[in-house]
Amino acid sequence: MGYRETAEEDDHETMSLRCEKPNPKTSPLPPSKRRTARWSDIWLKNTTPLKNMIFAMQLASPNPKSTHKTLIPNWANIDRTSVLSDEILLKILAKLPESQRKPSSVVCKRWLNLHGRLVRSIKILDWNFLQSGRLISRFPNLNQVDLLSGSLIPDQNSGISLSCRMLSVHTGSGFSPNQRVLESNLLPAEVVDRGLDGLASGCPNLRKLVVIGASELGLLSVAEECPTLQELELHKCSDNVLRGIAACENLQVLKLVANVDGLYSSVVSDIGLTILAQGCTRLVKLELWGCEGSYDGIKAIGQCCQMLEELTFCDHRMDGGWLAALPYCENLKTLRFQSCKRIDTVPGPDEYLSACPALERLHLEKCQLRDKKIVRALFMVCRAAKEIVFKNCWGLENDMFRLASTCRRVKLLSLEGCSVLTTEGLESVILAWKGLECLRVASCKNLKDKEISPALSTLFSTLKELQWRPDTKSLLPSRINGTTIGKKGSRFFRKTRDLKMLFDDQNPLLEFIHR
Structure with missing residues (x-):
């Protein structure tokens, strides 16, 4: 073929x-x-x-000697990103790290405007920036706005800055401790309300707001225009102001600051707490700073806010007997006390102090624990807690700490800055906690290494986590701390070794570490 x-x-x-x-x-x-x-x-x-x-x-191949002409003249000198749409360029800019977004915004006006559309959180320092409308035009997609610093009128002629953990303000030389510094340096409520009205209409997707000095009308406009508002921090609030936030049906995190010594003063009583409880039924986290109230206000919160999981009291002014209302918060998991001069004045009889059924964590920071009856009532209400934290608390001596033995389910104990507590008081409590897994000790100068008993050493060997830094002279951190002694306990405490031999010397822990 x-x-x-x-x-x-x-x-x-x-x-x-x-x-x-x-x-x-x-x-x-x-x-x-x-x-x-x-x-x-x-x-x-x-x-x-x-x-x-x-x-x-040969006809199809380009000729390198011939001049290549395009439909767009001077193509090499033209910004090629101009042919990209705003949506595509926004996706490109969104991929940049945060450290490179701000420098890229100064490339041109278009990139500056697009960068503003990517910003979601902002802190206002000048109220005129909000009142003039430049905030909304510059950043149209905001969902977190902090107006606290912008609501203050600073003294431009003063170089004295008064700072606290929430804010700082310039004040004159005539300042006195009895003076309310921010009472005269705050913007009028009418000005704040107008700013909130413009902010709510321009940012309907607002999720978090921090404001001070607002009235009921300003908060009502935010509640109506921003249905997605979930977190609110309200300073210098009162019972009447709480009528406005009662319309925020989707509010989940709320921080109320009524009174701050030396800065400003307002009153939140049982009336405001009841209004709040009936309006904001989806609260998950609530912080009460300098608020007044009593058994009735806390009871209303527990009955209406059934999703509440975290409750914080800071420098509260509650009336006596309010602790007995905490069991109404059936889903409460975390209870915090910060800077409280007293937990309760008259806790009432023991038969009215039932336990919070779902409580898991009890945190006390910078609190005065000097009344044995009040501390005992607190531990009775929190006897189901699995995590107890003491940080820089005054009056936590051995007798006070022994009251914590009421809590039988503790798995984590953290002690920091408890200088009165001794090794004997610590041992008497933690040996009774059979389920203890984690122990953290820091800056407790009366906890001595040489006072550790054999039973306490055996307990240390079974812990999953041990952090022992009672003072700078302690020898345990440099050798054992951070080594997860619970997993390596067999290397240090062997069953064939008689533990009593380790404590014959005057400093038994030192001899044990050298071995």
Whole structure:
């Protein structure tokens, strides 16, 4: 069988291969000795199609010597990002790290505007920036706004700065401890309300807001225009102001600051707490700073806010007997006390002090624990807690700490800055906690290494986490701390070793560490 290449006359760029049987009459060789045609013979026999193909390829290839002209003149000098849409360029800028977004915003005005659309959180320092409308035009997609510093009128001629953990303000030289510094340095409530009205209409997707000195009308406008508001921090609030936030149906995190010594003063009583409880039924976290109230206000919160999981009291002014209302918070998991001069004045009889059923964590920081009856009532209400934290608490001596033995489910204990507590008082309580897994001790100068008993050492060997830094002279941190002694206890405390031999010396822990 053989192949023959034919070329069409009217189309030189088309080749066709067709099969043709050899003619035995014209062939000089017999059929048995005829050789089959090869591709090389067919290809070199007629080179016309090959020449046509090479010519067509030369026409299609660009000429490097010719000038390449485009539809857009001066293409090399034009910003090529201008042909990208805002949506595409926004996605590109959103991929940049936070450290590179701000420098990229000064490239051009377009990038500056696009950068503003990416900003979600802002802290206002100048109220005119909000009141003039520049805030909304510059940052149209905000969902977190802090107006606290911008609501203050600073003394421009004063170089004295008064700071606290929440804010700082410039004050004059005539400041006295009995003076309410921010009472005269706050913007009028009407000005704050107008700013809130403009902010709510321009940022309907607002999720977090920090404000001071607002009235009921300003908060009502925020509640109506911002249905997605979930977190609110309200300073210098009162019972009447709480009527405005009662309309925030989706509010989940709320911080109320009523009274701050030396800065400003306002009153939140049982009336305001009841209004709050009936309006904000979806609260998960509530912080009460300098608020007044009593048993009725806390009871209303517990009955209405059934999703409440975290409750914080800071420098509260509650009336006596309010502790007995905490069990109404059936889903409460975390209870915190900060800077409280007293937990309760008259806790009431023991039969009214039932335990919070779901409580897991009890945290006390910078609190005065000097009344044994009040501390006992607190531990009775929190006897289901699994985590207890004491940080810089005054009056936590051995007798006070022994009252914590009421809590039988403790798995984590943290002590920091408890300088009165001794090793004996610590041992008497934690040995009774059979489920203790974690112990953290820091800056407790009366906890001595040489006073650790064999029973306490055995307990240390079973803990999953041990942090022991009672003072700078302690020898335990440099050798054992951070080594997860619970997992390596067999290396240090072997069953075949008599533990009593480790404590014959005057400093038994030192001898144990050297071994």
